[in-house]
Amino acid sequence: MALRFPSGRQRTILAMLLMQEGNLVSLDRITEGIWGGDPPVTAKGQIQTCISALRRQLRKFGDDHVIVTSLVGYTIHIPTGSLDSAVFRRMINSGRELAAARKIRDAAAELRAALALWRGPAVASDVESGVVRTMAIRLEEERIRTTEECIELELKLDRHHDLVAELSELVKAYPLRESLRALHMLALYRSARQADALESFQEVRAILREELGLEPSDQLDRLHKSILKRENSLTIAPRTGLGSESTGKVDTIIPRRLPPTIAEFTGREEMADTIAPFSPCGCYVVL
Template identity: 40%
Template structure:
């Protein structure tokens, strides 16, 4: 049984919500516990997996009983802070572990993944405007780095990398759709932000150079090429990719910008 008003947000700081109320669980191990249940929502998370994550491979002899205590305190805290009188039906005890049982759409990661998938379907069908609308909604669910206030052990680190990769793919698809729609000038500020965050990502640099050129900013596009060439040489000892070099030659040759 699921409580339709109860939800979890992990695309940013970890939050439990119930209606208009929101709560960030206290205590690093309690946050880890809820985070792991959330990234595996609907599955049974084995006690051994929880032990591995909570103590990073070096558990005390009392680890299993301590996990039970943490689950008890988590249920008590959520029930007290969010007014849910039956948290045991949200965080259920199974034979070998625990499971987080949420109503459909009550985990922001689930919403994000569905919207991203629908946007890809829209784009394949030739409906770029619908794809852009879904991607705007999907990326708007993010409030920062996934599980930003949760210290991660080995298990959560793997899940976090997977979730961040999904975000990166959605951002790239958003960029592609904006450019398909011919709105090159609009995407430049976001591309500048993204290359500052990920300066070795040649795909992002190529899209920035292309967007600048197609916006009528030929000089800025060439400066952006020289910048990424210098970054790659200094950081990795590499030359720009074929994609980047083709863009440079196209710009120098004065190829059509649209």
């Protein structure tokens, strides 16, 4: 069953309660969310009227106690697993635990499943409350940070070809986010697109200079130089760490081989025959 809440104030209050699922939202905070710093003298009564209207709507689900009133505010209680943002956070924590246990494939799958819960913006475009929009920005930050962590894991699984298109869209949507740009450059380079990787760096450098008057970070600059030098380490996926916990070091494969066999002596037969009788083990060196 889908419920519609046409009133702007009702929707603002409901959004604030849901984003603080299980936690008290004070009357003062709700007042600020609806009217900012200039509430009317009837603010408390209007909020109580909105809460009553919300309860009538939510009663259609068969529960009269979804919204609980206290002396200083309100709390919403809904069944576990019925709020996408709460499920999203639980899945993120699960994915990070799997990554910490070095179960990279399972961790990436869990984070992808968490991201799949998103079907659009956290709040509707007609919700004008500054408080609600700030809360939505925080949730959006969680989403993009999780996206970065997921992609980093998938790069460790050598899925760079599949990630290039997604990363190209992400750097356009978040042009100042250097962590995304680094992943974009790395995916391009591992896909044998060195020139495109270098172009991506030049693009973000131009954006940073024009909009902020800044140069790219040292980390991004080092990656750029590594791509220019075609360093072999960039083609090897790191095996440890996740996101900010990563050491940033890349495992290097060091061959472990036996020494090569000694080449046959040529042109020294007479000398070899002369010293052979004096070697107790039949070994000799000819200089």
